[in-house]
Amino acid sequence: MRHLLSLVLLASVLAAPRASAAEDDPRWVFYTRDTTAYTSPWFAQAHRILIPFGCTPAPYYSPDSRCRDGRGFHHGIDIAMPCGTPLTAGRRFRVVDPSGLGPAYGARPLRLRNAARGWDLVVGHAQEVMVQPGDRVRKGTVFALAGDSGAPDGCHLHFEKRAVGGELSSARHPRRLLALTPSS
Template sequence: MRRLGAIVLALLLAASLAGPAGAKDPRWVFYTKDRTHYTSPWFKGAHRIMVPFGCTRAPYYSPDPRCEHDHGFHHGLDVAMPCGTPLYAAVRVRVMPNDSLGPAYGDNPVLLRNRKKHFDLVIGHTRKVYVQEGDMVAKGTMFARANDRGAPDGCHLHFEQRAVGGDLASAVWPRPLLRLTPPDAS
């Protein structure tokens, strides 16, 4: 009985340290006026955009000639979410080698490809990845969880859509691919 009590106490303590599922990370900084919480078939829950695609005042990017006021250019979309948030394949994808991705994506980024729909999707700042290079991942499969590795501003995911086999220069606005939807939208 004493051992059971200790186990229950340990589980309660672990749950309290993890915080509630919708807990806000005190390190989050939002570089957008958009306060909408979006859902997506790519992740669980509804979450806010931290750094939008394109010109941004976020301090992590060097000034870019495409942007005014010495702002930098963000090639993806950062979505704030608690660490451990599950990620799902919204369509069938193949896991590609991630060795071409630098440290800005964290130490365990995922590179997914769908040739039929003509995209590569880079997902940065993942914690645990349940798939391996070469795997074909079926639609609806949980393949990773969110983390804060390589992210100075707390737990979030970086989504970057590229051309198949493309590099950073081929990045395009990823919002249509992510199918971001306000929770109350029909």
């Protein structure tokens, strides 16, 4: 009986990595050497960075004067996660009108604002959105599901921190707002 129990435990340990590998998106290409999976108050489970903030060799961006060798500039952080992964409010925010963001963020772009803290957070590629402009959302609330809307490179979320009401040029590194923490 004891042997059977340890066999069952062993089987479940062996099965765990295989189960997560089965969820990997074949379209993902990781433009970073960082293989760490991060947790965040903004999404469920732990996930890897697909494209970091700043100059990138990823082919989806036009050459930028800030970057060498014709590289483009990525204004947010892309985090690879299976389609359907719940997004939770990592901070309180108000949902504002996302029009004017353009098609790169997918069919359901989100623009979240905390004017007191001085940020807008633009979220791209959601497959489902449970909030609408005007909503005030409390920390911890599930407000969208990850997707690949408008994304050529598989299921992920694009998180972009801007000044309140700011244009793309106001984008800053979202590392503190996302509070990414290496999972152990």
